[in-house]
Amino acid sequence: MTADGVTQAVFWGVVACQLYNLATLALSILRPDLRLWPLPEPGTPLYALSRASTPVGPIAILGLLAVGALDFDGFVLHHPLRFAVGGALLLPGGAFALWGFFGLGLEASTGVERALLARGAYRYSRNPQYVGSVVGLLGYALICNSALALVCWALWSAWFLLAPFAEEPWLREKLGEPYLDYTRRVRRYL
Secondary structure (H helix, E strand, C coil): CHHHHHHHHHHHHEEEEEEEEHHHHHHHHCCCHHHCCCCCCCCCCCHHHHHHHHCHHHHHHHHHHHHHHHHHCCCCCCHHHHHHHHHHHHHHHHHHHHHHHHHCCCCCCCCCCCCCCCCCHHHHCCCCCHHHHHHHHHHHHHHCHHHHHHHHHHHHHHHHHHHHHHHHHHHHHHHHHHHHHHHHHHHCCC
């Protein structure tokens, strides 16, 4: 397989993963009784299906990074300023996402119920991992100057922007009034 063939295969793999992620998210928003995100109750068939598809997200993120590297400089942004602009997005965006991730922890970040967290990055955003990822991945795509990475970023961004609409009803149900008070004080994104 040629280098272009590998790039296209990885790109379409990421697109397929993201379309799957978006479809399961849409199902979770439109039919909460069939939700796959956040995780359904353990021991149910939906839980087993949701856990089985958990690797799709990390594969799609790694695929986006691979697409950017494989398609490096394949777009029209050849000006060296793209490195400064991309870096100015990538570094703080990635740092904000990681701050949120490490503050919340792996289990809670993957949808396992936990107590309300309203400190750290969660003082500024109810979804710092999503906000930081959207900004950071855009920076990466700009640095790579890759139209394919920008398409992957757009698909990921759609997921990150829609995910709270699946999570918030679940959080209201699980956390009750403290969560409602939190939503009045802290914005969904920034």
